[in-house]
Amino acid sequence: MLLHVQDLSIRLKTNPQHPPLVSKVGFSLDHNECLGIVGESGSGKSLTCYAINGLLADCFSVEGSIRFNGEDLLAQSEQDRRAMRGKRIAMILQSPMTAFNPLFTIGNQVTETLCRHLQCTPQEALAVMANTFGKINLRDPQQLFGKYPHELSGGMLQRIITSFAIALKPELIIADEPTTAIDYISQREVIKELQSIRDLFQTSIIFISHDLSLVSHIADRVLVMNRGCVVEQGPTAQVFTRAESEHTRYLIDTRMQLITRLRQMTSPAHAA
Ligand SMILES: Nc1ncnc2c1ncn2[C@@H]1O[C@H](COP(=O)(O)OP(=O)(O)O)[C@@H](O)[C@H]1O
Numbered sequence: 001m002l003l004h005v006q007d008l009s010i011r012l013k014t015n016p017q018h019p020p021l022v023s024k025v026g027f028s029l030d031h032n033e034c035l036g037i038v039g040e041s042g043s044g045k046s047l048t049c050y051a052i053n054g055l056l057a058d059c060f061s062v063e064g065s066i067r068f069n070g071e072d073l074l075a076q077s078e079q080d081r082r083a084m085r086g087k088r089i090a091m092i093l094q095s096p097m098t099a100f101n102p103l104f105t106i107g108n109q110v111t112e113t114l115c116r117h118l119q120c121t122p123q124e125a126l127a128v129m130a131n132t133f134g135k136i137n138l139r140d141p142q143q144l145f146g147k148y149p150h151e152l153s154g155g156m157l158q159r160i161i162t163s164f165a166i167a168l169k170p171e172l173i174i175a176d177e178p179t180t181a182i183d184y185i186s187q188r189e190v191i192k193e194l195q196s197i198r199d200l201f202q203t204s205i206i207f208i209s210h211d212l213s214l215v216s217h218i219a220d221r222v223l224v225m226n227r228g229c230v231v232e233q234g235p236t237a238q239v240f241t242r243a244e245s246e247h248t249r250y251l252i253d254t255r256m257q258l259i260t261r262l263r264q265m266t267s268p269a270h271a272a
Pocket residue numbers: 012021039040041042043044045046047048
């Protein structure tokens with residue numbers, strides 16, 4: 001087993017008497033497995049993942065345990081966590097722009113990150129990245145290296161972030177709503193890339209999304225959160241076809257209603 005989260009609770013230090021924002025969350029993830037996390041906005045999906053990656057701000061207190069290859073992440077020093085972040089646990093966030101420094105070119109940021117984690121020269125870093133771009137059909141690496149983040153689309157930036165994940169071969173990728181802020185075509189590309197990373201390196205993935213159809217495509221198992229708690233978890237097909245929790249059925253029904261409405265709006269009968 002790669003990751004084992006047990007009784008994870010997260011509170012604001014300033015509100016110790018309030019109910020926790022994340023409450024006794026537990027799940028595990030195997031090597032080469034993809035876990036989908038779904039739930040409405042504010043249900044605690046991001047906080048859970050920030051806790052795993054050691055990115056929670058100081059204003060939060062954390063209880064429980066997070067074991068990664070048997071090692072308790074919550075007991076690690078900040079220095080150890082920093083060495084692990086990006087290299088062994090990579091995170092792909094909703095807004096790709098925030099992952100880049102606007103003042104530096106893509107090439108600068110590639111050399112900065114890869115040299116630090118792979119202990120290589122800048123030339124080697126760029127060669128590794130150019131090779132990775134080729135694997136996911138990103139053309140003309142030299143031209144991309146010369147661009148600043150604002151000169152590229154959100155979809156393009158998200159694909160470059162995915163390339164970092166391929167180049168660094170992490171054991172776990174946490175993708176927190178990676179497709180929410182990008183166009184439909186790029187969404188499909190990012191999903192395809194995550195799947196090919198899995199096929200190539202047997203990487204485990206936590207895929208967070210409120211798009212249930214994307215989750216059903218990519219995840220082997222699904223965890224449903226509501227108000228900081230896990231309300232259901234199980235194999236994807238089982239959760240989507242025979243949900244036990246009322247909240248899961250509510251999420252699925254809401255999604256179905258939206259699809260039906262969209263179909264009606266785009267059908268020829270409606271247009272006439
Ligand atoms: N920095 C913060 N300060 C106070 N409350 C926060 C902060 N970040 C998140 N929360 C609260 O914690 C809960 C869970 O948030 P989050 O994990 O971001 O939800 P999700 O990712 O599922 O949309 C929400 O109620 C949110 O308002």
